Amino acid sequence: MPDVLPATLVATFITCCSCCFYGTVGAWMPLYLSTEKHWSTAEYSTFYIFWGLVGFLGLCAAGWLADKVGRRVGFIALLLWGAVFMTLWVYAASNLWLWIFGLAWSFGFLGFWGPSTTLTAEVFPTRVRGVANGVVWFIGFFVGFVLWPFATVALQQATGSFALAFLTIPVFMVAMAAGVWLIVPEHAGKELNAIAV
Secondary structure, three states, X not given: OOOOHHHHHHHHHHHHXXXXXXXXXXXHHHHHHHHHOOOOHHHHHHHHHHHHHHHHHHHHHHHHHHHHOOHHHHHHHHHHHHHHHHHHHHHOOOHHHHXXXXXXXXXXXXXXXXXXXXXXXXXXXXXXXXXXXHHHHHHHHHHHHHHHHHHXXXXXXXXXXXXXXXXXXXXXXXXXXXXXXXXXXXXXXXXXXXXXX
8 A cells, every 4th residue: 555655665674674683693693603703502502691681681771762762762772782782793802802792782682672563563554553563574584584594694605704694784783773763753652552654
């Protein structure tokens, strides 16, 4: 439908980017830390536990920012935070900096998910919100978890490292932040059912 097409394109862009970089981390971070950073299974398993706990704090921060400042601001702030520290993490040379930058990027990387799923729902009119949001997330999952892994493996095969695959994530994050800032309206202080765009 013509009136829903812009929202559909924006929401599909958000879901595809979100799932592409989550798919990269979910699929390749243990292998990357094991083969390229020489971490044992115990080391990267311990890292994952703390990575998730810090990411939970990022979700809490995103919710607080969404309530106090605005959903777009919370989304963008955490995306940019994640992009900066993800880039530093890829270039980290020591285990200490891998831990510091890794926990720092998980704060933004996992924290943006709350505003992300809210924003993709809010851009649609109430009459199609549930179905439309489900469709764009289905597309995002298909692109990010079925198609995108072929691209990350191709990057690894071409360069001999997953570093470049991980460096695509900050690019996606910055692109999402710019797209949300320029296109998505702010609905701070409104309940989801009250938003009828």
